[in-house]
Amino acid sequence: AILLATAKILYKLRNQIPGQVKFIFQPAEEGAPNGEEGGAELMVKEGVLKNPDVDAIFGLHINSQTTVGNVYVRPEGIMAAVNEFRIDLKGVQTHGSTPWTGKDPIVAASQMINSIQTIVSRSMPLTKAAAVVTIGSIHGGVRSNIIPEDLYMLGTIRTLDNGMKKLVLKRLEEVVHNIAEANGVEAKITYMVSYPITFNEPNLYEKMLPTLKRVNGESNVHYMDAITGAEDFSFFQEKIPGMYFFIGGTKKGVDLSTSAPHHTPDFYVDDSALATGVRSMTSLALDYIFEN
Numbered sequence: 001a002i003l004l005a006t007a008k009i010l011y012k013l014r015n016q017i018p019g020q021v022k023f024i025f026q027p028a029e030e031g032a033p034n035g036e037e038g039g040a041e042l043m044v045k046e047g048v049l050k051n052p053d054v055d056a057i058f059g060l061h062i063n064s065q066t067t068v069g070n071v072y073v074r075p076e077g078i079m080a081a082v083n084e085f086r087i088d089l090k091g092v093q094t095h096g097s098t099p100w101t102g103k104d105p106i107v108a109a110s111q112m113i114n115s116i117q118t119i120v121s122r123s124m125p126l127t128k129a130a131a132v133v134t135i136g137s138i139h140g141g142v143r144s145n146i147i148p149e150d151l152y153m154l155g156t157i158r159t160l161d162n163g164m165k166k167l168v169l170k171r172l173e174e175v176v177h178n179i180a181e182a183n184g185v186e187a188k189i190t191y192m193v194s195y196p197i198t199f200n201e202p203n204l205y206e207k208m209l210p211t212l213k214r215v216n217g218e219s220n221v222h223y224m225d226a227i228t229g230a231e232d233f234s235f236f237q238e239k240i241p242g243m244y245f246f247i248g249g250t251k252k253g254v255d256l257s258t259s260a261p262h263h264t265p266d267f268y269v270d271d272s273a274l275a276t277g278v279r280s281m282t283s284l285a286l287d288y289i290f291e292n
Contacts, residue, residue: 002060002277009282019289020052029232031193040235049239055292056204057242058284059233060277065259066248068273071216071280072224073245075205077129077160079198082230083169083191084156087112087176089140091185093149105151106140108183112176113138113153119171129161131168132228158228160197196234201241208243211287215279247280249273 007023024043032038037045049057066072089109094102113135124131133155140151157172159165173189180187213221224246233244249269250259260266 002274002281005274005278006281006285009278010285013286017286017289019292021285021289022048022052022054024048024057024236031232040232044235044239049236054240056288057236057240058208058281058288059236059242059244060280061231061244061246062249062269062273062277063246064249064262064267064269065256066246067250067254067256068248068252068270069216069220069276070248071212071221071245071276072247073200073205073209073212073221073243074224074226075200075202077197077226078200078224078244079226079231079234080130080132080158080160080228081162081165081197081234082156082158082193082195083165084154084193085172086190086192087153087155088188088190089151089153089180089185090187091147091149091151091183094147096145096147099147102147103184104147105149105183105185106147108179108185108187109138109140109151109153111179111183115175115179116155116172119168119175123167123171124164129159129164130226130228131160131164132156132158133168133172134158158230160226160228162197165197195230195232196238198231198234198244199237200243201237204241204243207291208284208288211283212245212280215283216276243284245280247273247276 003023003025010017010021026040026043028038032042063072089105091103091105091108116133116135119133120131135153135155137154138151141148157168159168176187176189231244233242236242250256251270251272260268
């Protein structure tokens with residue numbers, strides 16, 4: 001709705017605008033069905049940023065747990081990169097009463113889970129940016145007295161700096177394969193879902209921040225902490241400079257502690273938030289074109 005209203009306003013001004021504006025109505029923002037391509041990544045592959053070439057891109061997200069009229073933004077990493085992974089371990093099945101006759105993937109997995117947590121706490125320069133590595137699922141074995149042949153774990157990596165992302169991936173490979181070798185089991189890491197960092201290009205941020213302050217009021221534009229959730233708007237920002245920000249969605253006067261979060265049945269956004277979005281997006285597009 002915000003983008004459509006922005007398009008209608010700018011269309012009426014088209015003869016006064018010394019440039020072109022492309023409006024991207026993106027499907028599958030929350031991800032395509034399993035096994036399918038979709039969202040921003042597929043749109044980039046299909047040429048959405050070409051014909052005409054796009055020089056800069058702006059996007060926003062409504063936040064139902066902040067108050068209408070407020071804008072939240074930061075330079076550089078605003079939302080994390082995500083790399084989901086699967087670790088498969090293969091040992092030698094044996095009876096639990098004689099573990100020395102087999103190769104135990106469960107013991108190896110337990111050592112890996114503990115050691116994976118040291119990747120962030122002992123290998124990352126945490127004064128630079130945050131990082132998170134989580135194992136969220138483990139599957140192996142069917143009986144209490146049988147050491148299974150195989151096991152798999154599922155996990156996620158969240159990073160806000162590309163250098164740290166590369167280091168986390170490198171250390172994950174080292175930890176998993178070295179522990180596997182020490183336990184005599186085979187290990188394979190498969191990377192699945194992968195989103196880049198939602199990265200607000202610093203020069204674009206500095207240039208356009210005054211626009212957000214001018215049209216929304218300086219006291220209503222806030223520097224925000226980075227979020228370790230991910231956003232596939234980042235696929236656009238991988239190709240061209242971009243700026244992504246959040247706007248408040250809860251009606252003024254409402255206790256924010258009672259506001260339902262996103263992805264819940266009680267999610268609600270006050271309609272007055274749309275005006276903040278339209279005002280911001282329209283002004284960003286116009287100011288960028290006239291300044292460039």
